[in-house]
Amino acid sequence: xxxxxLKPHLPWITLVVLVAIVGINDPGFLRPSNLLGIAGDIVPxxxxxxxxxxxxxxxxxxxxxxxxANMVTVIASVYLASMGAWVAVLCVMAGFLLGMLSxxxxxxxxxxxxxxxxxxxxxxxxxxxxxxxxxxxNMDAAQRNETFGWMIGRTWGVPNELLIAAVLVAICLFIERxxxxxxxxxxxxxxxxxxxxxxxxxxxxxxxxxxxxxALAAIAGLLFAVKLSGGAPTIxxxxxxxxxxxxxxxxxxxxxxxxxxxxxxxxxxxVAVIRASMLYFEIDATRQQxxxxxxxxxxxxxxxxxxKLRTVK
Amino acid sequence: MYELKAVDKxxxxxxxxxxxxxHIRRGEIVGLVGENGAGKSTLMKVIYGAYQxxxxxxxxxxSSVRFANPRQAMEKGIGMVFQExxxxxxxxxxxxxxxxxxxxxxxFGVVDWKAMAKAAKAQLAKVKLGIDPAMVTSKLSFAQRQxxxxxxxxxxxxxxxxxxxxxxDEPTSVLSKDEVQLLFKLVRELTTRASFxxxxxxxxxxxxxxxxxxxxxxxxxxDVVERGGAAAEAxxxxxxxxxxDKEYYREHLQKPYExxxxxxxxxxxxxxxxxxxxxLKLHAGEVLCLVGTEGSGREAILRTIYGxxxxxxxxxxxxxxxxxxxxPRQSVAHGVGYVPRERKIEGIxxxxxxxxxxxxxxxKKHSSGGVLRVSEERALARDWIRKLSIKAHSxxxxxxNLSGGNQQKVVLAKWRSAGSDIxxxxxxxxxxxxxxxxxxxxxxxxxxxxxxxxVLVADTLEEAIGLSHTIIVVKDGRIQKQFxxxxxxxxxxxxxxxxxx
Numbered sequence: 001x002x003x004x005x006l007k008p009h010l011p012w013i014t015l016v017v018l019v020a021i022v023g024i025n026d027p028g029f030l031r032p033s034n035l036l037g038i039a040g041d042i043v044p045x046x047x048x049x050x051x052x053x054x055x056x057x058x059x060x061x062x063x064x065x066x067x068x069a070n071m072v073t074v075i076a077s078v079y080l081a082s083m084g085a086w087v088a089v090l091c092v093m094a095g096f097l098l099g100m101l102s103x104x105x106x107x108x109x110x111x112x113x114x115x116x117x118x119x120x121x122x123x124x125x126x127x128x129x130x131x132x133x134x135x136x137x138n139m140d141a142a143q144r145n146e147t148f149g150w151m152i153g154r155t156w157g158v159p160n161e162l163l164i165a166a167v168l169v170a171i172c173l174f175i176e177r178x179x180x181x182x183x184x185x186x187x188x189x190x191x192x193x194x195x196x197x198x199x200x201x202x203x204x205x206x207x208x209x210x211x212x213x214x215a216l217a218a219i220a221g222l223l224f225a226v227k228l229s230g231g232a233p234t235i236x237x238x239x240x241x242x243x244x245x246x247x248x249x250x251x252x253x254x255x256x257x258x259x260x261x262x263x264x265x266x267x268x269x270x271v272a273v274i275r276a277s278m279l280y281f282e283i284d285a286t287r288q289q290x291x292x293x294x295x296x297x298x299x300x301x302x303x304x305x306x307x308k309l310r311t312v313k
Numbered sequence: 314m315y316e317l318k319a320v321d322k323x324x325x326x327x328x329x330x331x332x333x334x335x336h337i338r339r340g341e342i343v344g345l346v347g348e349n350g351a352g353k354s355t356l357m358k359v360i361y362g363a364y365q366x367x368x369x370x371x372x373x374x375x376s377s378v379r380f381a382n383p384r385q386a387m388e389k390g391i392g393m394v395f396q397e398x399x400x401x402x403x404x405x406x407x408x409x410x411x412x413x414x415x416x417x418x419x420x421f422g423v424v425d426w427k428a429m430a431k432a433a434k435a436q437l438a439k440v441k442l443g444i445d446p447a448m449v450t451s452k453l454s455f456a457q458r459q460x461x462x463x464x465x466x467x468x469x470x471x472x473x474x475x476x477x478x479x480x481x482d483e484p485t486s487v488l489s490k491d492e493v494q495l496l497f498k499l500v501r502e503l504t505t506r507a508s509f510x511x512x513x514x515x516x517x518x519x520x521x522x523x524x525x526x527x528x529x530x531x532x533x534x535x536d537v538v539e540r541g542g543a544a545a546e547a548x549x550x551x552x553x554x555x556x557x558d559k560e561y562y563r564e565h566l567q568k569p570y571e572x573x574x575x576x577x578x579x580x581x582x583x584x585x586x587x588x589x590x591x592x593l594k595l596h597a598g599e600v601l602c603l604v605g606t607e608g609s610g611r612e613a614i615l616r617t618i619y620g621x622x623x624x625x626x627x628x629x630x631x632x633x634x635x636x637x638x639x640x641p642r643q644s645v646a647h648g649v650g651y652v653p654r655e656r657k658i659e660g661i662x663x664x665x666x667x668x669x670x671x672x673x674x675x676x677k678k679h680s681s682g683g684v685l686r687v688s689e690e691r692a693l694a695r696d697w698i699r700k701l702s703i704k705a706h707s708x709x710x711x712x713x714n715l716s717g718g719n720q721q722k723v724v725l726a727k728w729r730s731a732g733s734d735i736x737x738x739x740x741x742x743x744x745x746x747x748x749x750x751x752x753x754x755x756x757x758x759x760x761x762x763x764x765x766x767x768v769l770v771a772d773t774l775e776e777a778i779g780l781s782h783t784i785i786v787v788k789d790g791r792i793q794k795q796f797x798x799x800x801x802x803x804x805x806x807x808x809x810x811x812x813x814x
Binding site: 178179180181183184186187190191193194195196197198199200201257258 | 658660680
């Protein structure tokens with residue numbers, strides 16, 4: 001069995017091995033209620049990773065996702081009182097439009113996406129600071145429960161976040177595998193020049209990919225704000241690295257074209273297990289980013305398609 | 314001296330090399346011919362160490378060796394002169410020749426350029442190239458670069474004890490007739506220093522140069538022909554497994570086009586620095602060949618019609634509609650199809666399968682409300698795989714793993730299945746072997762008979778003359794002359810050349 005044929009299966013094998021290792025060390029980890037809890041906790045991060053998948057699938061990156069989520073927690077907290085449920089629409093629109101902006105800068109002004117999204121992320125962060133007056137904001141508990149309470153309860157013992165995640169996965173999978181948009185994104189990721197020579201409007205599809213990424217980052221932020229019943233310009237810090245790790249260890253390489261939504265599901269579960277296991281092995285929160293940084297480097301090195309990347313600068 | 318014994322190589326779904334026996338003696342020139350996908354390039358990669366065989370043995374002077382990478386093969390005296398030239402254009406000739414081996418010239422941490430220049434001169438003398446080694450490589454002509462590449466490989470002579478084996482992969486594809494003769498003379502002289510393995514699609518050249526010819530088909534060596542042992546047609550027959558039609562360009566199939574139906578009309582179209590004052594008409598069923606030297610503006614005309622370039626002056630009409638500001642997307646919607654020269658980069662998407670590639674330009678047709686009808690796409694792909702006898706295990710085969718000829722068939726099927734009736738073909742037979750070329754010629758004739766208008770930039774003048782109804786000679790971005798090419802009354806290459814240069 002050679003490594004090339006094994007490669008597509010590495011993500012889920014890693015997941016099973018990790019679960020087994022933690023499970024053997026602490027059988028309590030494997031209790032269904034514990035597993036469900038861990039899965040439920042990771043949902044905001046998962047939704048962000050889901051969005052990032054689209055940006056990375058076309059060979060780009062979206063570094064604005066975390067700032068976008070930060071900004072949305074603030075928007076949601078500030079405008080919940082005045083707008084009610086409509087604040088959700090505002091949040092998603094804000095994410096979508098800022099994502100479009102990143103896409104526009106990338107495709108029309110020819111700025112590499114890691115810079116354009118970093119800059120747009122800066123804008124989002126600044127909006128968050130300005131809107132919040134640099135304070136942590138709280139939602140009115142009664143109003144939150146009335147408007148968005150359904151997001152965080154449990155149905156038949158399953159956290160509702162998981163149901164939301166499942167619906168989003170279904171939608172994204174459908175987009176990826178059954179729609180012209182998904183096919184076009186794959187073509188752009190795997191062979192952009194050929195896609196352009198086939199008459200596809202490559203710029204439009206790229207802008208859409210960044211917009212979807214932004215919208216999903218916004219949904220992640222909204223859910224996070226509801227969970228914590230408030231928002232702050234830095235509340236979601238520490239999400240970006242694990243979210244990128246989730247996409248890459250899932251098997252969508254930075255060079256794009258392969259992998260996709262299903263891979264990110266597995267990748268996020270790997271991240272969830274790593275995070276949970278760090279609690280078991282008593283690695284404290286301040287040191288977790290060290291682990292994710294290392295995992296990120298290993299994941300990139302393993303997944304990247306060097307045939308597409310002639311030189312690295 | 315160098316020998317392969319029962320070498321086997323498998324890729325997922327393909328048995329690329331089946332028990333290959335191969336040997337080369339000291340100072341021998343061995344030709345290697347075969348259709349695309351016959352296993353030539355895989356065999357070469359095994360020889361120069363880029364691939365490791367799954368079975369069998371590599372023997373040098375009777376002892377078994379194994380190469381993990383090309384560098385290890387080089388250390389055993391096996392060098393490769395690449396088809397796509399591997400020199401770095403902005404380095405000087407000497408830096409290229411000694412790239413990676415500069416250490417020998419380093420004194421106290423500083424490169425002794427004089428010593429390097431002297432050594433480079435000695436290497437260049439081997440290939441009889443009297444250029445200044447401090448020249449920047451990009452200033453050299455293609456033929457000169459080829460020789461520098463050869464000189465670079467010949468540095469192995471000093472580094473390696475033992476005999477050299479040098480692979481020449483399509484070394485003549487970009488050379489003129491005279492340059493080819495010079496190269497051959499040189500290679501013959503160099504047999505005192507090395508053995509050569511010569512790979513080319515041009516049968517006459519292989520027969521001219523080689524002492525023995527290995528003929529490959531479907532991953533096997535089907536024959537080994539000694540010099541003078543067989544006629545070109547007999548070898549081609551073995552390679553293709555059928556007789557090569559005398560009517561190579563299918564001239565007997567050429568039918569008059571519909572002069573009343575104009576598909577594309579260009580009127581004094583200009584694009585500063587690329588083309589000027591281009592006026593032409595493409596009719597239904599017409600094969601219109603653009604002839605000119607590299608950079609004469611042939612491609613700019615194609616790309617302008619396709620909408621990848623936008624003309625700054627003049628008028629462009631596609632089927633009577635003003636198309637001056639069309640993007641490729643709009644051109645495609647008006648029935649224009651484009652087969653680019655860079656098949657692997659612009660033609661197919663490697664990593665996507667056959668049906669995904671075929672419907673890439675026509676997703677709207679196979680979807681409703683943005684949702685694709687995949688079973689319909691697959692049926693379409695199966696249909697065209699059968700029609701064009703594309704060698705792929707199924708419609709799920711990754712196009713990146715198909716051979717060049719089959720990739721080209723997928724690209725053509727992409728446009729044909731979408732019903733494109735204006736086809737822009739840029740070097741459609743480039744890098745294809747005879748069998749695959751003939752398939753493309755057949756398709757061009759079939760499209761022409763079906764009323765498709767074709768603008769063609771051909772690989773050779775013979776091809777242009779053979780295939781076309783009309784030839785337009787382009788030079789420095791301007792139309793020089795237009796020829797009508799009725800069967801039996803076609804211009805000769807000499808007639809064209811006169812206007813090209």
